[in-house]
Amino acid sequence: SFVFAEKINKQMVEEQTLKNNPSVMLAKLELDNVKQEYKSSFSDFFPKISFTGGTGQDKSERLFTRNYSYGLKGSLSLFSGFSAYHDVKSKATKVKCQEAHYRRAVADAIYKSNMQYIHLMWAYERVELLKKIRKTQIENKDLVELKYHSGNNVDIGSLKRGEVDVSIVECDLRSAQRYVETASAALLVAIGRDGDATILETDERIVPSNKVIQKPDYNNLIATIPEFLIARYGVETCKFQKAATNSQWLPSVDVTGNISKVGDKWAPKHDHWDAGISLSYPIFTGGKRYYDSKIASNKLQEASLNLTNTTNSLKAQAIKYYNELIDAHEIIEVRSNCLSVSKLQSEIATRKYVSGLSNYYDWYAMESEYIRTQNEWLESKKNAALATAAWHNFIGDDFVKTKEEQK
Numbered sequence: 001s002f003v004f005a006e007k008i009n010k011q012m013v014e015e016q017t018l019k020n021n022p023s024v025m026l027a028k029l030e031l032d033n034v035k036q037e038y039k040s041s042f043s044d045f046f047p048k049i050s051f052t053g054g055t056g057q058d059k060s061e062r063l064f065t066r067n068y069s070y071g072l073k074g075s076l077s078l079f080s081g082f083s084a085y086h087d088v089k090s091k092a093t094k095v096k097c098q099e100a101h102y103r104r105a106v107a108d109a110i111y112k113s114n115m116q117y118i119h120l121m122w123a124y125e126r127v128e129l130l131k132k133i134r135k136t137q138i139e140n141k142d143l144v145e146l147k148y149h150s151g152n153n154v155d156i157g158s159l160k161r162g163e164v165d166v167s168i169v170e171c172d173l174r175s176a177q178r179y180v181e182t183a184s185a186a187l188l189v190a191i192g193r194d195g196d197a198t199i200l201e202t203d204e205r206i207v208p209s210n211k212v213i214q215k216p217d218y219n220n221l222i223a224t225i226p227e228f229l230i231a232r233y234g235v236e237t238c239k240f241q242k243a244a245t246n247s248q249w250l251p252s253v254d255v256t257g258n259i260s261k262v263g264d265k266w267a268p269k270h271d272h273w274d275a276g277i278s279l280s281y282p283i284f285t286g287g288k289r290y291y292d293s294k295i296a297s298n299k300l301q302e303a304s305l306n307l308t309n310t311t312n313s314l315k316a317q318a319i320k321y322y323n324e325l326i327d328a329h330e331i332i333e334v335r336s337n338c339l340s341v342s343k344l345q346s347e348i349a350t351r352k353y354v355s356g357l358s359n360y361y362d363w364y365a366m367e368s369e370y371i372r373t374q375n376e377w378l379e380s381k382k383n384a385a386l387a388t389a390a391w392h393n394f395i396g397d398d399f400v401k402t403k404e405e406q407k
Contacts, residue, residue, distance in 0.1 A: 020192030027105035034098040038091040044084035047076040071260025083247040090240035097233035104226035111393035116187035130173040222314040231310040242296035251281040328387035335380040346370035
């Protein structure tokens, strides 16, 4: 029990992470910027209209003439070598790529906060376990002390061993209680809050999952992972950028128009207008078009190689994470069986020792084994929960679950 404590659960952890985590907020802003750039790219298909106005003075022989003008000027690109079209397609692909980045940022943030929450649940469960072990150790010490004073063939070393065991478990308990504060601070930082003196309390505990994850088709699996999508959209973006670069070799056609009022007095009243179509084609640009095309081709090749490397790397990681997940869940089952057997042996050994049918060393070995299996069981639960969280984070599943919960 802590004075400055705050109740928390898994749902609150995810909600506060989405609300407060700086990485999520930054990724959201970056996604919004890319979306605005995409919308801005459509402006090339619309006319450009501007207001014009001016005044000037002309000298002809001995006469000075002042003139005034104001009006509207407009222009519209009829053809730009498809550069505007490819720019829009490129920006649209960048939006998809940034959405994958956002998905990864959310999944990573949720994973880090869930991982720290697992450590917090483990910390409270460890405190509970050590309290239980301390109670058992005190009872065992009292039993040995009773036998020692009654002359039941118990040496002073066995008596002192019981006292040492109690002091050890009490030291472990104090350390575990302090770790609750450490785990609370780490979880607050993962959520996106100040890791101050607030202690987080939870009534939830680590529950091993009975659901067996079937071995996936790794080729289909990685096609949905954010890193693969980022690499794939990177290739598509480079293709559109290369096409836009190549459009420099094509002519451009623009239509322009001007409507204004002109005169030698303000406000001028004489109407003036002009309109026309212009065609331009750069004959020589100092080699810029050639080098831009080479750079765009190289970038496309780099993106393709990155996609290949990402695909191969993700396959290897998928195999690793899946095997670690299966290993962790299989160990859970083994540790559970060991705990049941060890508990039974401890109960039998204690009854034999109390009745005088077993010596101290056999009984003490069974008690120590039972304590060890309890600690191993708790540790295996934590490791299985962490392996499960790592698997879901790898495939970006945390983001999907979060979006479904928000709906």
